[in-house]
Amino acid sequence: MIRILIVEDHPAMVEGLRKILSESDEITTLDVATNASKCMAHVKGYTYDVILLDIMLPGSNGLDLCSEIIKVNPEAKILALSTYNQRYYIETMLQNGAKGYLLKNNSKEVILHAIKTVHAGNTFLCEEVKRILRQHSDHSLALSRREIEVLRLIADGLTNKEIADKLFISPLTVDSHRKNLIIKLGAKNTASLIKIAMSEGFVSV
Template sequence: MLLHKVTLAIVDDHPVVIEGLQNILKNHDRIEIVGSFINGKDFISFIENSKVDVVLLDISLPDINGIALCREIKKSSPKTSILALSNHDERSMIMKMIENGASGYLLKNTSVDELIRCIEEAVNGNITFSSAVKEIISNPGLGDFREAVRLTKREKEILSLVALGKTTQTIADELFLSKLTVETHRKHLLQKFKVKNVAELIKIASQDNLL
């Protein structure tokens, strides 16, 4: 149970999700929504001068990875409790958010009652999860034991540019490399991450906090 008024912010790049959360929480007399944001940069600017007890944070944002943003929020406002609210159900992602300062993790299909419960538990200083997330944590899959990928400095550079959607030729021009060299690095990245395409590469690299 919330014993005092809680200030809450929402960070999600889908307006329909923000609107839904606002409608759910606006009638709770001990929760005050102080802001809604569609990117991480605007929220960081806001929290530097505003008190936010709890932030509901999406993982996939247009300008910054949710794990990196979690760290930035804790630097700017250590007392703010961060609840990840995401469709990502990978155990590795859940644990990385907690490692980087989150107070909990919920999937977006969570019930209203669970959402309120998790907000209450986070405000009271507890680590909290929705029921579905608890099940994921207690039943790790084979992918959770994947060895961390080690990258060279050049591979990290090329990975970052690939994630920005740049073509092989553009990357070659920017790094003063031959097109063949860049293609070789891209092939090695796919092999190291054991994926078949760039979409999977970016997904796994993000989960491993390499982007």
């Protein structure tokens, strides 16, 4: 029996998952957590076979929560389940230790198959996610830590000078980062840079 923890804050979604999971006699939904702290409380008290983890949670996000869970239990088999198909989310989730990434528009069959795959110790990515990861895997989309930091400050409306003051570096350095960001994300200027950054999930709404 595969024992599941569902981490999800939409009641209707929880009902649906419960229903779908109950149709398989290999799977049982043991617990449901509707936010990060409840999730951690469950994870600290019990070892689940698979954790179904949503990305958007009230007051926190699944990306950080994933790291937290892995810190407590490095063996945890986390399957991300999200509406969001942003590349950054997918990559960060996998970097943070998730064993799979599943979009919510998948059928019940795919959902069940994903859970079984992850439980068996393998990685599961749904088709659309695979496609997204293939896309521009050539044109270097990998942003450095500092670049992401600068990017978010730009999105908040700070100028090169203001960012420089905040990070204790030269405005010229910030300008270099900005130019590199524009090139890396294939933007035309700062405006489209922000649009792309948000589409990819680097900057959250």
